[in-house]
Amino acid sequence: MKTLLKVATLVVAVSPPALSLAAEPIEFWSNWPAAGELAAVNALVELANQVDADHPVTAKVVPGDFAGYRQQLQIATLGGTPPPAYIFNVGLELRDAVQSGRVRPLTAAWTALNGDEVFSAGLRSLVTFDGVPYAIPVATNVISDIWYNKKLFAELGLTPPTTWEEFGEVCDKLAAAGxxxxxxxxxxYWSFYTFYPSIIATMGVEGYLGLASGEVAFDSPQFSAALDHFRDNVAAHFMSNWTGGDWVNGADAVVAADVGMDLMGSWFMNYAAAKGAVPGEDIGYFPAPGMADKAIIQIDGLLSGNGLSQDVEAAADAFLEVAGSPAGQAALNVAKGALPANSLTSPDAFSANSLHAQMVKDLLDPAKTTIPNLSLLLPAAFSQDFGTAIERFAAQPTSEVKAMIIESLEAERQQLVADGKFNDWTE
Known part of the structure; x- marks a missing residue:
């Protein structure tokens, strides 16, 4: 594995660290309400409570999209009650949170975990600023794989496509079968994520990173070509009612064999399993066309709010140490269907599910180039605006809408460049 993100080869597991007593319990916030995600929250909390039964961790799951979750975090922080531990974006949004003083350094937990050794250089670059760690990486998900209903494919004599031309042919055969x-x-975010393979197909990794750094203009021929590719090869094949439901509705349709495929994160596996699909038998995955030697990755980090009492800080550090430990990473990622960030996590933890074990193996392939989720590398508000623009284009892929979003995104890019809001992630 190479380039921006590299997860080191997994080796033996070690026991979770022993925790010191704290005066108060802590609350762990997440926006993971879906079946596999909620199981991951519960598994990590259960482990933490086993390690420190005198000071239990309680889970607060905030339903809805990430924008709503972010708003709830802001309300709590402004109200003087920031969560002691919470799932949040790493990358540029974390940098902004650090600069605003909303999060505290996690040096104690990082040092206890030996973070400089167990987390890869690419991961460290997304969670440390000026050499200080502000997040503990806990889960990695590939978001450039396509999940599919294996039984439906077998019934129709279909094989996973490796090119966009083949992808279109598979879509035509699915349509012919009703x-x-x-x-x-x-x-x-969901249409935005499905846009990434089109960026890679037309602009390459360099162009993708150019968008992340603000160097590539949205009124450039390259970006126009990426939109055209997305319109013709991806958005044209979306299920008809996608604007009326969340990603779980699309996943349900794939499990039910009403829809053939879903370009979705690794968490799809455990969600589908919770709905009765057998991983490896009923569902499988393959890289999006052109992504066989690449993987675009979503990274989840655990942060801690600033302004906590000393006792709560100590309890939060203890929980973060459990979450970052091999035992904590295994507990969370086996349940979530995600991949561990701590390189000491044993691959044996995933052996009960051969498909999950294959996901780990695929990601750790030395020939694999891994690339962070573009959304993590952009200013948060701009990331949402970018995603909203792509969603609008997916729903209305007309030349008028295309011109409108290009003009809007380019104006916003120029202002952000002038304000120094981007970051060069290739350094």
Missing amino acids: KECLANGKGP
């Missing part, structure tokens, strides 16, 4: 091709869901 099935829809590609799932999607409303919201600023």
Whole structure:
């Protein structure tokens, strides 16, 4: 694995660290209400409570999209009651939170975990600023794989496509059988994620990173070509009612064999399993066309709010140490269907599910180039605006809408460049 993100080869597991007593319990916030995600929250909390039964961790799951979750975090922080531990974005939004003083350094937990050794250089670059760690990476998900209903494919004599031309042919055959091709869901991120392979297909990794750094203009021919590719090869094949439901509705349709495929994160596996699909038998995955030697990755980090009492800080550090430990990473990621960030996590933890074990193996392939989720590398508000623009174009892929979003995104890019809001992630 190479380039921006590299997860080191997994080796033996070690026991979770012993925790010191704290005066108060802590609350762990997340926006993971879906079946596999909620199981991951519960598994991590259960482990933490086993380690420190005198000071239990309680889980607060905030339903809805990430924008609503972010708003709840802001309300709590402004109200003087920031959560002691919470799931949040790493990358540029974390940098902004650090600069505003909303989060505290996690040096104690990082040092206890030996973070400089167990987390890869790429991960460290997204969670440390000026050499200080502000987040503990806890889960990695590949978001450039396509999940599919294996039984439906077998019934129709279909094989996973490796090119966009083959992808279109598979969609045509699904349509001929009365099935829809590609799932999607409303919201600023799901269409955005499905746009990434089109960026890579037309602009390459360099162009992708150029968008992340603000160096590539949105009124450039390259970006126009990426939109055209997305319109013709991806959005044209979305299920008909995708604007009326979230990603889980699309996943449900794939499990039910009403839709053939879903370009979705690794968490799809455990969600589908919770709905009765057997991983490896009923569902499988393959890289999006052109992504066989690449993987676009979502990274989840655990942060801690600033302004906590000394006792709460100590309890939060203890929980973060459990979450970052091999035992904590295994507990969370086995349940979530995600991949561990701590390189000491044993691969044996995933052996009960051969498909999950294959996901780990695929990601750790030395030839694999891994690339962070573009959304993590952009200013938060701009990331949402970008995603909303792509969602609008997916729903209305007309030349008028295309011109409108290009003009809007380019104006916003120029202002952000002038304000120094971007970051060069290739350094």
